[in-house]
Amino acid sequence: MIRIAAFAFSCVAGFLGFAASALAHPHVFADARLEVDVAPDGTVEVMRHVWRFDEVFSSTVMLEFDSDTDNKMEVPELEEVASVVTESLAEFNYFQTILVGGKSIDVEPVTDMKALFQDGQLIIFFTTHPATPVNINSSPSFGVYDPTFYTAIDFPDDSQMVLEGAPSGCAHQMVVPDPDEALAQNQATLTEAFFNDPQATDWSKLLATRMEVSCK
């Protein structure tokens, strides 16, 4: 009997557990631009990022950081925004996924974030540097994705992903994964990985919009 009760309960717990495991959806939307600069020796020198946030989220920024309540964001206020964002992003590798042959490469801490308010929209600028040298000939990919699903980083079109200074044999393209497909393709490994370590599943690797580089 107790077994029946335990079974019934497991079903219910399973249902609720899965229900609770639903994906959060993004509350913040940013139009992004990425420029990857390659040094003459073929290593990736710097990645430049521009993120323009939606007006609705930007109003939250205004409410929280406009300390003199004049509905304008002055330099010290914007500096505070930049420092809060930098600090938070640091916990998520600045939403960066650099992959070389399936291996992730971290980025160095960001030190140069600038914030700007324009037409009611927050814009941030910053650069990232790979922590270990990445050669452009090793077919790297550069992804930008919020693993917490809070922010949707959208690249409106592939002109917003720029590769500069690369040898002439190098081509790049923007890849926007279809979440449904990514999930289906990785079903088996995902389920296994999930049961081994639920927190370790790296969604950025699967779902990030990325620049893929291939050199001849």
Added chain:
Amino acid sequence: MTRHGAARLALAAGLILVAAGAASAQSSLGIGSNEVSIEPTGGVFAHFFLWVSEMQRSFYREMTGALKAMRDDGSAVWLLAGLSFAYGIFHAAGPGHGKAVISSYMLANETLLRRGVILSFVSAMLQAVSAIVLVSVAFLVLRGTSIKMTDATWFMEAASYALIALFGFWLLVTKLRPRRQVASLSSAAVHDHGHTHGHDHHHHGEGEVCATCGHAHAPDPQMLAGPMNWRSAWAAVAAVGLRPCSGALIVLTFAMLNGLIAGGVLSVFAMAVGTAITVSALATLAVTAKNAALKFSGSGAMSARLHRGIEIGGAALVMVLGIILLGGAMASY
């Protein structure tokens, strides 16, 4: 197996299944709050939730679009209300919104469908009110001070989760305490079992025929729904309703800063109605499943024990959910 063994088993099962672990409530940008989410499992439901997430995302975008349109054209308010309602329906199927808490509570304590629906609506409305109060305070009082709305939200969230965990613990203790009532019920047709539940016993003279006599001695749902249960139900509502929804906060903030207060409030209540419908549906599902299980198990001691098993499990689940969510909020501070 002993009762405690069963309870421990139930708790363990709950822990394992919900142990996906809550991601941080604080947002990755450090501004605004994210929904507490447990990461997608890649299990059989993953596609369904991906779809739910897509729907939420598109309704959310259209909703914020309508909000912006309202700045120039006041008639967009009805479009905004409709989109907010639709967003609420899908949003409640996503993380948060106490649907798991309300459903577990219904398993632990309730047999009345009607009450599940009322609880869902009241807690959703309370969530809307708490969002409106929070943004108003942030706008009128906190603005320009060093206290950020993000921090205030975090505090309310943590308080809500702590209350849920406490409430679950209290529920569990109540359920684990041996119940005299159950014993008296199984001792069949004795008519003087301490009548706290108020159904009227009619009396009739000798030889009189009575169709309703020999009525079943399982307590009918109406009888269980005493004032005590209502009090615990309000505790559940308060615990859940304290946590405002992230989407509502963002929408309200934009509305306030752009002088669209009425539109923002309408939007938040429309969201709450949509949310309440989904949560009601889930609570109804939980109660129906519970009642069906009890029906199938027949009557007598076995049914009583199954009933107990489900109730203890439900109570344990409320507590576990509270603890996990609180853990997530603490970790993100």
